Amino acid sequence: MTESHHTGSDRSKRPHPSGRLRPRTVTISAFAAILVAGLVLALVHGSSSDGGSGKGAQRAESSARPHAKPQRIWDRSPGSIAAVGDSITRGFDACSLLSDCTKVSWATGTENEVDSLASRLLTDPRGKSWNYAVSGAVADDLPAQMRKAADVRPGMVTVMSGANDACRPSVARMTPVEDFRADIREGLRVLRAESPKTQVYVSSVPDLRRLWQQGRKNPIGERVWGLGICQSMLKDPQSMDKAAHDRRQQVYDRAVDYNSVLKEECAKDLRCRYDNGAVFRYRFTGAELSNWDWFHPSKAGQRSLAEMAYRQIVARRPTG
Structure with missing residues (x-):
């Protein structure tokens, strides 16, 4: 310097x-x-x-600073309920052979013995609960069912879909996973376009192999299954050879994949809650299966489904 x-x-x-x-x-x-x-x-x-x-x-x-994560929105006491799905939600074979019985539906039934979800959540289910499920429906039918549900602007829609996508005449005809995803996604999109504030409760696909394990013990069930019910799982119900084992395993794995899709697609919607596999894990007993086909839920089985759904819906957070 x-x-x-x-x-x-x-x-x-x-x-x-x-x-x-x-x-x-x-x-x-x-x-x-x-x-x-x-x-x-x-x-x-x-x-x-x-x-x-x-x-x-x-x-x-x-x-x-990272962006704040959007908060999920969940009302544990909806004012009305609409149900979509398949034969389980229709109470199929719970009251009589090869017939729907919506009064015992786990979602919208009115029979005291079942104590449906609508009965548990709504002060007066009359005029505030609707059943748009269809026996035999697959996920591809969900968008049309959701459109009907959206028309009544329900506080909640219950979804139980996917069993028939795995229950096909053969394993080769099961709905591909990505097609199933597209159907579920479109169903939710249709609902959101017409009724953006409706909550959605999604039940997992049941463990079809568990139903086979229970029903095969009954000789009546075996004869009824021979009429063509869910052949991808129930064909040759007493066979324990490798081919039969592998076929049942493929159906089981497909149901697992469907449940992963339901969980993932529901997670994208802030007003959707998935049951975290509660129905899939539930070990139905013989008493909870229909006395006519030993595959669909009986009244007792419908009541169990209602209890599972109610616990999940009123919980502060989804339970595993």
């Missing part, structure tokens, strides 16, 4: 008017004071550019 103040005339050594040499430290101190003043001004200027409140730093911090 000192070399930068030398000139050919060496003015730093000229006599001061007082007769003393001008000390170099005065020049250096003055220069330092100028630097300090400049720094102070820069700091003041920087602060004032943000209004003196540090908003620039706040904006930087805010931009670095």
Whole structure:
């Protein structure tokens, strides 16, 4: 630094008017004071550019902070319920052979013995619950059912679909997983387009192999199954060879895949709650299966389905 103040005339050594040499430290101190003043001004200027409140730093911090996760919306006491799905929700074979019996439906039934979901959640289900499920329906039918449900603007729609997509005449004819996903996604899209605030409760696909294990113990069930019920799982019910084992395993695996789809697609909707596999894990007993086909739920089975759904719906958070 000192070399930068030398000139050919060496003015730093000229006599001061007082007769003393001008000390170099005065020049250096003055220069330092100028630097300090400049720094102070820069700091003041920087602060004032943000209004003196540090908003620039706040904006930087805010931009670095991750976006808040959208909050799920769930009303544990809906004012009305519509049900969509297949024969299980229609109460098929629960009251008589090869017939629907909606009064014992787990979702919208009116019989006290079942104590349906609508009976548990609604003060008066009459005029506030609708059953749009269809026996034999597959996931491809879901969008049309959802459209009917959307027309009544229900507080909640219950969905139990997928068993018939796995219950086919053969394993080769089961609904491909990606087609199943497209059907579920379209069903939810249709509902949201017409009734955006309706909540959706999705039940998992039952464990069809468990139903086979229970029903095969009854000789009546075996004869009825021979009429063509769910042949992908129930064909040759007493056979235990490798081919039969592999066939049943494929049906089981497909139901697992369908449930993964239901969970994933429901998770994308802030007003949807999946049962976390409660129905799939449930070990139906012989008493909970129809006395006519030993495959569909009996009145006792329908009551068990209603209890599972009710626990999941009124829980503060979904339970596993």
